[in-house]
Amino acid sequence: xxxxxxxxxxxxxxxxxxxxxxxxxxxxxxxxxxxxxxxxxxxxxxxxxxxxxxxxxxxxxxxxxxxxxxxxxxxxxxxxxxxxxxxxxxxxxxxxxxxxxxxxxxxxxxxxxxxxxxxxxxxxxxxxxxxxxxxxxxxxxxxxxxxxxxxxxxxxxxxxxxxxxxxxxxxxxxxxxxxxxxxxxxxxxxxxxxxxxxxxxxxxxxxxxxxxxxxxxxxxxxxxxxxxxxxxxxxxxxxxxxxx
Numbered sequence: 001x002x003x004x005x006x007x008x009x010x011x012x013x014x015x016x017x018x019x020x021x022x023x024x025x026x027x028x029x030x031x032x033x034x035x036x037x038x039x040x041x042x043x044x045x046x047x048x049x050x051x052x053x054x055x056x057x058x059x060x061x062x063x064x065x066x067x068x069x070x071x072x073x074x075x076x077x078x079x080x081x082x083x084x085x086x087x088x089x090x091x092x093x094x095x096x097x098x099x100x101x102x103x104x105x106x107x108x109x110x111x112x113x114x115x116x117x118x119x120x121x122x123x124x125x126x127x128x129x130x131x132x133x134x135x136x137x138x139x140x141x142x143x144x145x146x147x148x149x150x151x152x153x154x155x156x157x158x159x160x161x162x163x164x165x166x167x168x169x170x171x172x173x174x175x176x177x178x179x180x181x182x183x184x185x186x187x188x189x190x191x192x193x194x195x196x197x198x199x200x201x202x203x204x205x206x207x208x209x210x211x212x213x214x215x216x217x218x219x220x221x222x223x224x225x226x227x228x229x230x231x232x233x234x235x236x237x238x239x240x241x242x243x244x
Contacts (some may be wrong), residue, residue, distance in 0.1 A: 029128040032232035035066040035074075035186060039228025043109065046193075047220035049086035049202050058083035060109075060224060071122035071129045076140070078113045084148065084222055086202055089155075103155035105163070105202045107148045109222070111194065113172050115142025123178055134180035146170040146196050146222075151203035163203035168196040170221075184232035195221045 043060040050056055060082025068074045087104035117140045124132030151163040176190025199205050201220040 029125065029183065030235035031124070031128045032184065033068055033234040033236050035068070035230035035232055037228055037230030038063040039188070039226045041224055041226030043082040043084060044223050045084040045086045045201065045220070046222055047086065047202055048204065049088045049105065053223060056085040056087070058085050060226065064228060064230065066117070066230065071124050071132050072119045074117045076115050076117055080111045080224065082109050083107070084109050084201060103153055105151040105153050107151040107201070107203070110147040111144060111170065113142050113144035115140050115172055119178065125180055125183055135177070137175065137177050139175050140190070140192065141173045142171070144170050144172060146194065148201050153203055161204055164200065166198050166200050168198035168201070170194045170196045186230045186232070188228045188230065191223065191225050193221060193223045
């Protein structure tokens with residue numbers, strides 16, 4: 001009887017320990033390490049020739065891949081291609097050289113970004129990770145490059161303006177919402193502001209007549225509003241034993 005009671009207590013202790021040390025991996029679905037997919041959206045130039053977040057919105061599309069460190073954090077690599085457009089005609093700022101002859105510009109934009117994303121809640125179906133939710137807001141911040149082609153200018157630009165292609169360092173900062181459409185299908189809506197180190201995305205440098213200085217002083221930027229769809233790949237594990 002003593003041996004039987006001792007064995008019963010031992011088995012109960014082992015059972016409790018198993019569930020205590022492995023509450024996550026024992027879910028009935030695997031976690032996935034990566035997401036791949038793409039998205040479409042709108043890009044808006046923010047600079048000397050545009051003071052509104054919603055003016056001159058242009059189409060943008062791209063592809064992305066994300067590596068999940070855990071259900072709250074991930075790294076995302078993105079490649080987007082779109083257009084930027086603006087005009088000095090409806091801007092309230094007074095420009096010495098353009099007060100009589102307003103000009104507009106249009107250019108193609110290609111951007112590469114690597115950014116860190118933090119989910120406010122663990123993201124998932126709840127069956128692969130205990131406590132995960134299918135809907136979560138997130139914040140994002142990173143670094144990358146922005147490439148613009150030679151801008152096409154309209155109107156009568158001053159003779160000293162020489163548009164040229166630009167390669168600029170850019171810092172994306174923004175927020176969004178993620179939603180699990182299916183077990184391995186994710187929908188993301190996000191708004192990102194891209195701060196660049198160049199004042200020539202619009203083809204005109206220092207229209208105020210004051211020379212730019214520093215990394216982001218008097219430089220151009222742009223914002224993106226994007227909707228993307230990604231698919232989970234690369235299963236992490238199916239049972240606790242795979243995590244050991």
